[in-house]
Amino acid sequence: MHSNVSDDELLNLIRAGDESAFVALYRRKQAVIYRFALRMSGSESVAEDVTQEVFLHLMRGNGNFDSARGSFQSYLFGIARNQVLRRIERDRTFRLVSLDNSEDGNDAPLTEALIVAGDLLGDLTRWETIESVRQAVLALPAHYREVVVLCDLHEISYQEAAEILGCAIGTVRSRLHRARAILVERLQTLNAAQTRPAAAQILSESFI
């Protein structure tokens, strides 16, 4: 019914009390907001709450959307981001994995770590790789995590990410650069920690 109607027009219809317009807009945008919240928090319940809060915010008409300041999707992402950060700050229920302390206490500087491992993630199975990446992303500080989630997982442009985060494009670029460097470092650490027991198991099995 509203498939050809733009987001702005749907928003106007919602303000006029059109329930079908609200349903149409919700179904059009809910998945991307839910995924953003899920990837930021790692929690499905938080993602549900955030999605609900975003559309409640929209329903109530709090904070008027201004198309001159950015796209409607950026506007929704901005609300979702604030909600997620608030939840992270309030609940701190997410199991953040600290990868800073390796077992052997190897505190090699980042650049050195980047040089050593040429086969990063190479020994991991696909699922282990995904799980490792997920844990590493969730362990990032929020301001680094959000640029990775937006630019790498959602493949949003620097320009749109800057609109969502309310910062300069250069800031997005530099944060992403730093975040990815941290991720490489942490994945190397995690990879080393995971391959060690696996190698030990293989060795033990060979002696049986």
Next chain:
Amino acid sequence: MNCQEFDLIINELARSKPMEASQREQALAHSATCELCAVRLANARLLTDGLKALAATTENKSAPSNVENALLAAFRQQSASPVLLKSSNVVSFPIRQTRIPMWALAAAAVLAVAFGIFTVSRWNQIPAISPTKELATAPSPSPKIENKQDNEIKPALAVVASDQKRKTLIFKTTTRLSDQTDDGFSVKSSLGEFTPLIDSPNSRQEIATDFLPLTYDTADQVMESGQVIRVQMPRTALASFGLPVNLERANETVKADLLLADDGSARAIRFIR
């Protein structure tokens, strides 16, 4: 291209983002000759692959249907009562803040100004309390009264609560704690010597020591206002201030007035008998 320039575009290169063809060629040429940058590019590409794989695992995720149902219920409820959105049995919503009309704010401002003017005018109408007049009613005035008058320590306002157990005395005077006697009405006396209180009809039978500073660092601080609160303390506390303690009544309590600053900190104490 050197390693620093390569580092600036490594992520765009690894993420296969659009970039100038010449820049891409230069970067790839550099990584072919620089082992360090080749490793870094390989790691960045592996990371990109890992992030894409992670994104793919959640690509089909969406909010469950109960979220949509709850939002629809809320939408209907809001449509039914657009002014005030109340809580529903599906989701809980904070009550929308009602806007205060401008005329109400203006009226409140006028009332506040009028009250302020009235308070100031009342303040000025309070007659200055003469220490001489008050001291004339004291049972046994001390010769040091004259010294007190000479120093012209005059409280601007003294309010004494009728409750004997908890007496609050608010004084508005700029005086040093070390120069102050008890409340400006009693006679200055030497340390530990009880003097009659005359600021309240209820306290005519009471005698008190001077206020004794509780801490040295606050003794010289200027107090513009504060409170005096009546408390009861173990009689042995008198010894802490160098006052004599009757051992036969050591188990009893003694009344004391605590002088509190505006920040709630205790500045001085006097003992009542």
